[in-house]
Amino acid sequence: MKHPYAQLAIALVSGLVFGFGLSLSGMLNPQRVQGFLDIFGVWDPSLAFVLGGAVVVATFGVQIMRISSHPVLEPRYHVPTNKKIDAPLILGSAIFGIGWGLGGLCPGPAVALLSMGSVKPTVFVVCMLAGMQVHDRLLRTSQTSDPPIDLQLRR
Template identity: 80%
Template sequence: MKHSYPQLAVALVSGSVFGFGLSLSGMLNPQRVQGFLDVFGAWDPSLAFVLGGAVAVTALGVQIKRISSHPVFEPSYHIPTKTRIDAPLILGSAIFGVGWGLGGLCPGPAVALLSVGLAKPTVFVVCMLVGMQVHDRFMTSQAGTKAN
């Protein structure tokens, strides 16, 4: 897929703003994230403001999508066609949540932390990438088995 310079510039600016926001909000600090997730212990509610801001920005994006026919640099929106809540979605969400709670990182902040050069986020990202490859290979082999 070929990308234009404006698309790449928008991606760079968007990623930079996202990374800056993660840093500013404290989402790059696993202890802070775990404190937010520890609702029955020493709960740190400060990340609820980050969540509220994310919901507000998303709501704005949804409204913009509703009134526009297509994105600025694409001929159409890329909306998932699968909308059913099924077992793989629930299992994947649970695995994501457990990993986030144990590690204190989700993929976005983990990738942003690679720029700092710390060992723990690097190990996290490597394990995440290995897990993604294992999933892809397993799901591809499962799909082939079901087709036969």
């Protein structure tokens, strides 16, 4: 049984908590991210602490998932089944890292920065979405194991 309004509400609350956490930790500042990537200059380790905190929280989520039969609002968990490290994974990771390093923005902070109306994050997000569209239209295979969750509200 689908609960589209509850799913949407949880997605919105989750996004707000995520955005607040990014802002509170200073990760909306591209100089912080670039400082973390500047290992031969003035290295800023703050991103490592944010990532470490995320791993701790995610670990609890994975443990809850393992002991429960299904999520509260879905009949099953949507977990990737592909566990192999292949060329598309490595190439995609490298392209992601290059974009992250050049722009100083990760997708989450970039989307959060859209609310501030700045040009740089807007250009970044538009280009990121364009890249996703290029991938989906030209390169995506029909081998995806799990379609995206449909959050369209039906009447």
